Amino acid sequence: MKKPLLALSFAALAALCAGRAAAGVSIQAWTAPSGARVLFVETRVLPILDVQVDFAAGSAYDVREKSGLAGLTRGLLDAGAGDLDEEKIAERLADVGANLSGGTEPDRASVSLRTLSSERERAAALELLRQVLQSPSFPAGALEREKARTVAGIRESLTRPDGVASRRFSTALYPGHPYGFETTVESVSAIARDDVEGFYRRHYSAARAVVTVVGDVSRSQAEELAQRLTAGLPAGGADGVVPEVTLPSREVVRISHPATQSHIYLGTPALRRGDADFFPLLVGNYVLGGGGFVSRLLKEVREKRGYAYSVYSYFQPLKVEGRFQIGLQTKREQADAALKVVEATLADFLRDGPTETELAAARRNLIDGFALRLDSNRKILDHVAVIGFYGLPLDYLDQYPKKVAAVTRSQIRDAFRRRLQPRHMVTVIVAGG
Amino acid sequence: MTTDNPDRRCRRACLAALCAAAALAAALGAQPARANPFETTLANGLRVIVKEDRRAPTVAHMVWYRAGAMDEVDGTSGVAHVLEHMMFKGTRKLGPGEFSRRVAEAGGRDNAFTSLDYTAYFQQVPKARLGEMMALEADRMANLVIDDKEFGNEVRVVMEERRLRTDDKPHAQVHERLMATAFQAHPYRRPIIGWMDDLEHMTAADARAWYRQWYVPNNAYLVVVGDVDHEAVFQLARRHYGALRPRALPLRKPREEPAQKGIKRIVVKAPARLPYLAMSWKAPVLRDVDSDRDAYALEVLAGLLDGHDASRLVRELVRGSRVAVSAGAGYDATVRGEASFILDGTPAEGRTVAELEQALRGAIERIQNEGVGVGELERVKTLTIAHETYKRDSMFAQAMEIGRTEAAGHNWRSLDVMLQKIRGVTAEEVQAVAKKYFSDDALTVAVLDPQPPPAEAPAAPARPAGVRH
Numbered sequence: 065m066k067k068p069l070l071a072l073s074f075a076a077l078a079a080l081c082a083g084r085a086a087a088g089v090s091i092q093a094w095t096a097p098s099g100a101r102v103l104f105v106e107t108r109v110l111p112i113l114d115v116q117v118d119f120a121a122g123s124a125y126d127v128r129e130k131s132g133l134a135g136l137t138r139g140l141l142d143a144g145a146g147d148l149d150e151e152k153i154a155e156r157l158a159d160v161g162a163n164l165s166g167g168t169e170p171d172r173a174s175v176s177l178r179t180l181s182s183e184r185e186r187a188a189a190l191e192l193l194r195q196v197l198q199s200p201s202f203p204a205g206a207l208e209r210e211k212a213r214t215v216a217g218i219r220e221s222l223t224r225p226d227g228v229a230s231r232r233f234s235t236a237l238y239p240g241h242p243y244g245f246e247t248t249v250e251s252v253s254a255i256a257r258d259d260v261e262g263f264y265r266r267h268y269s270a271a272r273a274v275v276t277v278v279g280d281v282s283r284s285q286a287e288e289l290a291q292r293l294t295a296g297l298p299a300g301g302a303d304g305v306v307p308e309v310t311l312p313s314r315e316v317v318r319i320s321h322p323a324t325q326s327h328i329y330l331g332t333p334a335l336r337r338g339d340a341d342f343f344p345l346l347v348g349n350y351v352l353g354g355g356g357f358v359s360r361l362l363k364e365v366r367e368k369r370g371y372a373y374s375v376y377s378y379f380q381p382l383k384v385e386g387r388f389q390i391g392l393q394t395k396r397e398q399a400d401a402a403l404k405v406v407e408a409t410l411a412d413f414l415r416d417g418p419t420e421t422e423l424a425a426a427r428r429n430l431i432d433g434f435a436l437r438l439d440s441n442r443k444i445l446d447h448v449a450v451i452g453f454y455g456l457p458l459d460y461l462d463q464y465p466k467k468v469a470a471v472t473r474s475q476i477r478d479a480f481r482r483r484l485q486p487r488h489m490v491t492v493i494v495a496g497g
Numbered sequence: 498m499t500t501d502n503p504d505r506r507c508r509r510a511c512l513a514a515l516c517a518a519a520a521l522a523a524a525l526g527a528q529p530a531r532a533n534p535f536e537t538t539l540a541n542g543l544r545v546i547v548k549e550d551r552r553a554p555t556v557a558h559m560v561w562y563r564a565g566a567m568d569e570v571d572g573t574s575g576v577a578h579v580l581e582h583m584m585f586k587g588t589r590k591l592g593p594g595e596f597s598r599r600v601a602e603a604g605g606r607d608n609a610f611t612s613l614d615y616t617a618y619f620q621q622v623p624k625a626r627l628g629e630m631m632a633l634e635a636d637r638m639a640n641l642v643i644d645d646k647e648f649g650n651e652v653r654v655v656m657e658e659r660r661l662r663t664d665d666k667p668h669a670q671v672h673e674r675l676m677a678t679a680f681q682a683h684p685y686r687r688p689i690i691g692w693m694d695d696l697e698h699m700t701a702a703d704a705r706a707w708y709r710q711w712y713v714p715n716n717a718y719l720v721v722v723g724d725v726d727h728e729a730v731f732q733l734a735r736r737h738y739g740a741l742r743p744r745a746l747p748l749r750k751p752r753e754e755p756a757q758k759g760i761k762r763i764v765v766k767a768p769a770r771l772p773y774l775a776m777s778w779k780a781p782v783l784r785d786v787d788s789d790r791d792a793y794a795l796e797v798l799a800g801l802l803d804g805h806d807a808s809r810l811v812r813e814l815v816r817g818s819r820v821a822v823s824a825g826a827g828y829d830a831t832v833r834g835e836a837s838f839i840l841d842g843t844p845a846e847g848r849t850v851a852e853l854e855q856a857l858r859g860a861i862e863r864i865q866n867e868g869v870g871v872g873e874l875e876r877v878k879t880l881t882i883a884h885e886t887y888k889r890d891s892m893f894a895q896a897m898e899i900g901r902t903e904a905a906g907h908n909w910r911s912l913d914v915m916l917q918k919i920r921g922v923t924a925e926e927v928q929a930v931a932k933k934y935f936s937d938d939a940l941t942v943a944v945l946d947p948q949p950p951p952a953e954a955p956a957a958p959a960r961p962a963g964v965r966h
Contacts, residue, residue: 109552110552110886110889110890111886112886112887112890150816151807151812151816154805154806154807154812155807155872155876157805157806157807158805158806158807158876158879158880159875159876159879160879160883161879161880161882161883161884162883163887164806178887180883180886185883206816209815209816209819212819212822212845212846213822213845215846216770216771216822216843216845216846217822219770219771220769220770220771222770223768223769223770223947223949223950224665224768225665321950322768322950323665323768324660324664324665325657325660325661325664325665355601356597356601356606357585357594357597357598357601357607358594358597358598358601363594366654367593367594367650368650369650370649370650370651370652370653370654370657371653371657372654372657373654373655373657373658373661374661393657393660393661394657395656395657395660425598425601425602428601428602428603428604429601429602429604429605430604431604432602432603432604432623432626433603433604433605433606433622433623434604435553435554435555435604435623436555436604436605436606436621436622436623438553439552439553439554439555439892440553440890440891440892441890442890442891
């Protein structure tokens with residue numbers, strides 16, 4: 065066990081002395097013979113390999129009556145594979161010091177492996193990943209247990225103000241759309257083993273897989289491992305299309321709850337990946353509520369009035385219109401006052417956009433701070449996986465500073481006005497005064 | 498600006514948290530002692546620790562103060578954390594909020610956190626901006642202005658933070674009361690964020706007194722990790738921090754907890770669906786990294802119980818008997834005050850807290866009676882070493898590890914020793930500490946008694962659009 069690790073660290077030391085990572089990220093891309101798309105960033109500074117496989121198998125592919133199926137399927141991949149039970153899988157991963165992680169987003173189901181890049185550890189870890197991806201056995205016992213745990217989690221979250229608010233907010237934003245399907249006790253209970261097996265067969269195909277490889281391997285090793293991981297995947301069959309979003313009508317939902325704080329969410333479906341408005345919205349949102357301590361929302365709600373500890377806004381770009389969301393929590397007696405401040409801040413921003421000073425500050429932070437977004441293998445992996453999954457240009461990261469620099473006040477004002485229309489804005493207040 | 502919950506901060510990868518920042522020297526027995534990190538002490542007592550990591554053109558800059566919630570006294574609980582918030586509210590040179598604005602304009606991000614043992618401030622910036630960050634930190638080390646009005650606003654923000662993190666979070670309430678019960682004399686009994694009544698009665702004068710008492714260069718140290726040359730960083734540190742004047746620090750009294758004389762049990766009622774159980778035993782703190790043995794064996798025990806997906810609690814309680822939907826173990830030996838070994842969990846639907854308590858006790862008893870396997874012991878050590886390598890992927894994590902080790906009173910150079918000691922723990926030692934430290938006489942048990950919230954009331958009619966403006 066220890067021997068290979070020692071040898072490996074010598075290699076790492078040599079690498080550290082020999083040179084350093086270049087400032088930019090050089091992405092190589094190809095399609096494996098299996099049909100899977102592959103993105104690769106070679107970085108030899110640390111003796112680490114990260115591999116992430118993303119499938120178009122997120123919760124957007126659930127049906128309402130069985131909402132939660134995508135999440136359960138992903139969760140059960142490592143509950144048994146080939147002739148290995150889940151104890152064996154977990155033990156063997158731990159025996160080589162590897163971690164398996166990932167989860168389900170609206171569009172993607174992700175499986176991520178982090179392993180040491182030394183031969184023995186890497187080979188063992190990749191073989192486990194291959195089996196988990198290609199031969200999951202979905203044991204009935206594990207399914208029942210995970211259903212019970214999911215149900216327990218749902219029931220618990222329904223007692224919490226944040227759980228109630230976020231569930232209601234999603235259903236209000238996306239009426240009838242899978243982005244808004246609520247996973248309920250009933251929908252989870254309705255899921256049978258055949259459903260899981262079927263979901264896996266339809267959605268976990270090589271054609272719908274994107275493999276992202278970052279770390280201490282060569283191009284030919286990356287080619288070989290990506291092919292091996294995806295060659296034996298199911299044939300698939302689903303088309304991967306996410307239905308179009310119908311924008312909701314303006315709505316204000318109030319739900320009573322005994323919590324000491326109100327949880328307040330405002331938002332609307334707003335942004336797709338690869339959208340021309342992406343950069344104006346990104347830069348604008350930095351000014352409005354994305355820039356942490358320097359954002360307008362934080363200044364108005366927290367700094368000036370002491371209404372909240374946390375107040376923020378963000379865009380979640382997805383295959384079809386992902387949400388724009390503002391969120392805050394405040395003492396229930398002052399919920400209405402705080403909401404007024406948030407609404408006025410948003411209205412001002414929609415009317416005038418950022419000032420020239422604010423825009424300049426946003427540009428400086430996003431451009432000068434760009435290196436901070438890429439200063440670890442983990443961060444590079446996250447960015448490159450998104451580029452691969454959503455088919456963004458391979459020079460996206462190189463272009464990023466230029467695109468941010470080119471954003472103007474009028475572009476921001478124009479994009480915000482078109483994307484955040486008051487008649488489509490949804491507000492949810494749980495435990496209001 | 499957060500509080501660092503000591504009960505939670507060591508839930509997983511506990512071993513990794515204990516061990517060395519750089520695996521190189523530790524793993525390479527044949528190599529000479531590492532030169533990196535580097536250290537110097539300025540004439541005013543400020544220590545500067547620099548770790549060169551050249552993989553990306555960025556740097557993490559942290560200032561750690563040896564003043565945390567454990568240094569507070571009754572009636573002003575939470576003042577360490579409130580002062581942390583006030584550190585962003587202006588100096589004789591800078592207006593409120595100006596600090597963060599300047600960091601943002603340098604392309605950076607900044608924040609701070611308060612723990613039982615320390616308060617720390619950090620910026621992550623492109624490497625060329627390190628000097629500006631030092632100028633900003635040095636300024637607020639000496640020239641903070643605590644304005645009455647700004648204080649009044651900010652203490653209300655902290656109350657909102659308390660509501661968010663504790664008052665509406667049933668498990669956090671359980672842990673707050675658990676600490677308050679397990680410790681009667683030691684200051685770890687008080688929550689970092691402070692009791693609400695203390696926050697309501699806190700004054701700007703309390704915050705000013707705290708600042709005067711503890712915010713001096715001889716009570717602080719810098720940790721810098723990134724694409725830097727250590728000599729250049731030492732120069733910068735001398736230029737920016739060198740002129741700050743040291744002051745004598747107040748006498749710190751130990752306030753040790755007297756030996757517990759029997760089991761303590763409490764119940765916390767809060768809105769929830771499922772109950773929750775936390776069991777906390779008094780456990781040894783790592784004091785002498787060379788001669789102490791038990792703390793290392795307890796770290797390994799925590800890793801066997803709850804370090805990875807194949808560890809004992811999840812295997813036996815969640816996947817095996819299914820008595821729990823979740824179960825965990827935590828132990829942190831590198832603290833200034835007292836250490837606790839905590840087991841916790843949520844029973845599965847239809848199972849009781851008593852059954853879960855029995856199952857958690859059973860997991861310890863099996864190790865007491867049967868010992869541990871060579872394979873599982875080796876697995877924990879393998880993961881420890883792997884995590885050493887993985888940790889080097891994050892400059893921030895490396896800076897945190899140095900800072901936390903120093904805060905507990907150990908030198909960062911001890912990190913290598915700690916890793917070696919962990920690797921030397923035997924199966925017999927693990928069994929021995931399982932027998933030695935899990936007596937009921939040193940145990941405190943806290944149970945969440947869930948109070949179902951009233952059935953969700955139908956939503957009030959939506960207000961018509963436009964009325965609100």
